[in-house]
Amino acid sequence: MCVPTVLVACVHNAGRSQAAAALLRYYAGDRLVVLSGGSQPTDEVNPVVATVLAERGLQLTDPPRRWDVAMVRSADVVVTMGCGDTCPFYPGKRYEDWDVVDPAGRMPDQVRPIVDDIDRRVRQLLVELLPDLSLPPSPGAGG
Numbered sequence: 001m002c003v004p005t006v007l008v009a010c011v012h013n014a015g016r017s018q019a020a021a022a023l024l025r026y027y028a029g030d031r032l033v034v035l036s037g038g039s040q041p042t043d044e045v046n047p048v049v050a051t052v053l054a055e056r057g058l059q060l061t062d063p064p065r066r067w068d069v070a071m072v073r074s075a076d077v078v079v080t081m082g083c084g085d086t087c088p089f090y091p092g093k094r095y096e097d098w099d100v101v102d103p104a105g106r107m108p109d110q111v112r113p114i115v116d117d118i119d120r121r122v123r124q125l126l127v128e129l130l131p132d133l134s135l136p137p138s139p140g141a142g143g
Helices: 016-031 047-055 069-074 108-129
Strands: 005-010 033-038 077-080 094-097
Touching (some): 005 016, 016 033, 016 047, 033 069, 077 108
Parallel strands (some): 005 033, 077 094
């Protein structure tokens, strides 16, 4: 069985793409290869995003990094979030452009709905990619 690869990309690889990658890994486990990167990565993960994910039992372990050609070429799906022309584009790939609010500079009560939005989009993508996957409840949903 071929394991699909998803690359999530945004500008800084510090918030949105990190949250999406953490949620993809949570739901799919080893049934999916998850890569994330930014066109202009920052030095560290957005601490508010990390806090909101930690509230849900998810830890961010990968530092921000730049996406590269090998990542894009290996991906079956490339999810872009707000990086416009700097997002990777290679013909023949499936692209999803998620219009997700940038969590930079926002407080936790403003970031929680952003993570909820990403969570809904991740779940929908996984229903399409892995239709036989039994999705657990959203992290932190209490069940």
